[in-house]
Amino acid sequence: MMIAKTIKAGMIQMTCCPEKASNLGKAKKNVREAAAMGAKVICLQELFSTTYFCWEENYDNFLLADAIPGPVTETFGKLARELDVVIIASLFEKRAEGVYHNTVAVFDADGSLMGIYRKHHIPDDPGYYEKFYFAPGDGGYKVFDTKYGRIGTLICWDQWYPEAARITSLMGAQVIFYPTAIGWASSQPEALNREQYDAWQIIQRGHAVANGVFVVSVNRTGKEGEMNFWGGSFVAGPFGELLYKAPHDSEVIHVHELDCSRTEAIRVHWPFLRDRRIDSYGPVRERYIDKSKSEVVG
C-alpha cells in the first residue's frame, strides 16, 4: 500500500479531431510535456483518442474500440515506464463481441497495467447516447496503489453520484480522478451554460467535502459539431476548496501538487467519517421509496 505525502497530479485538457492516430499522438506528446513539468500521476480526458462519437447512434463507431490489453494500452504502458509516471488513460473498450465499455486503464510508473475501472453510470440523453455503446461496468469501484499514491478513478457521469465517490473514498483513495467529456449545446444561452458548469463543479466539490479527498476532474475542450466541450477542468481540496480551474475554451497541460497531509487534518477536525450512521444507509440501495410502503426508512 502506497500512501503518498504529496501527489503531483497532471491534467491534460485537449481538443480532439476525427483522426484517432492524431489524437493519440497529441495525447502522448502532452503526457511527455506534463511529465517534463513534474507531473507524476497524469490523467487524460475521457475518450481522448476520438471525437465524442456518442453524439449519434452509429454502428460504425464500434470499430473505434480497443482491446485491453491491446496496441493502445501497450503504447501508454511503455510511455509510463519511459517517463516513470502513472498514466490514467480512458478507452472505448471492446471486451467481447457486443460487450463494450467506457473504461479507464491505469498504468503504474513501471509500465505495468495495474487494472481498469469500467464506468458504472451510463448517461443517455440527446447528444450523449452512451447507453447505445457502453454496457454498465460490472467490476465495482476501484483504487490503485500506484508508485505515487493510492488513487481512485471514476468516469464522467459517475461524478453526479455521491455513492460512487463515497465507496471509492472508503477504499482509501487519496485523490479521485474524473476523466470527463461534457459540454454545452451551441444553441444554449450563456446563463444556462454557467448554471450547468456550476452544478457540475459543485457536486464534485461536495464529494471532496463529504470524503476529505482531493478531486481532479479532467474535461475535454473544443467544438465538435453542435457541442462545445466546456473544459474548465479543476482541482478541489479535501474541504471542497477550489485549488485550480482551467479555462473553458483552450487546451491546457496543468500540474498541481496535492498536499495529502491535508486529508488527515481535515478528517480529524471535521470527522464526518467517524460519525457515519452505517446502520441507517440501507435505503440508498432502493430505486425509490414509495411512501405508502412505509412511513419510516433507514
Added chain:
Amino acid sequence: MMIAKTIKAGMIQMTCCPEKASNLGKAKKNVREAAAMGAKVICLQELFSTTYFCWEENYDNFLLADAIPGPVTETFGKLARELDVVIIASLFEKRAEGVYHNTVAVFDADGSLMGIYRKHHIPDDPGYYEKFYFAPGDGGYKVFDTKYGRIGTLICWDQWYPEAARITSLMGAQVIFYPTAIGWASSQPEALNREQYDAWQIIQRGHAVANGVFVVSVNRTGKEGEMNFWGGSFVAGPFGELLYKAPHDSEVIHVHELDCSRTEAIRVHWPFLRDRRIDSYGPVRERYIDKSKSEVVG
C-alpha cells in the same frame, strides 16, 4: 400524499439569549411575522429555545429538555393552527430518563403534530459536545405530507452526509429543511471562516444537485461566548443554484417561494435518479474498506 406546485418557505435566523421564555417568545413572534409575509412552511433554527448549550458538558443543561408532546409542542401546534401554517420546530427532546435527542417536531397547518425526526449524525468536537447530550436518532429518515407539500427534515451535522439527503429525497421530499447551529470560533482568521462556510454551503448545494430537490438551511446567528454563529441561511434550487443567502451577522425573517415544477424539469433533463447503480451501492454501509480484504467492491 400532498405534492405541492409551489412552497412558500419561511426561514427564521435569530439570536438567542439565556432565558428560554424569551427565546420562545421571540420565535413565536417571528413565526407570526413570517406567516404575515406569506410563508406557509416555516422553519426555525436548531435548538432555538436556548443558547447553544452544547459548548460545554454540563449536567444542569439536561433540565432544558422538553417532552414531546409537552408544553412547547402544544404552543407551536396552536400557533400553526391559528396561522394555518406548517411549523418545523427544533427541540432538545427528553424521551425518557437518560434518553435525550436533538429532534425536530413538524406541525401541520391544522395544528396537529405530524411526527418528529431525531438527528441521526451527532457531532462531538471542541465547542460542540453533542454526543454528551444526544443519543443518535433511531427512527430513520422522514418526510411529512403537510398541507403545503411533502417536506423532508434533517438536522445540522446530518448536512455533511449525502446518504441522509439521498434517502430523504428517495422518500419523495420536495424540499429538505436543515435547522442548524454552526459558527466560527472567535479566534479564527477570516480566511478560515470563509473556507468553512463555503464547504458547508457547497456540500448542501451538492445534495440539491444529486437529488433534484430544494434545500433550505436555517442557521442561528449572534455571538454566544467564544462562538460566532455564522448565520448565512440559504436556499438552493434543485440544480444547486443559490437562490437566497442571508447575511452572516443579523437576524432575518425571509420568505422564499419555491417553484417545485423545477424538480421535474431538472430530473428529466439530468436523469441522475434514473441511472443510479443501486446494485453497486452496498459498500456505503461499510465503516471503511480495508484494501487487503478485497481489491474490488461495489
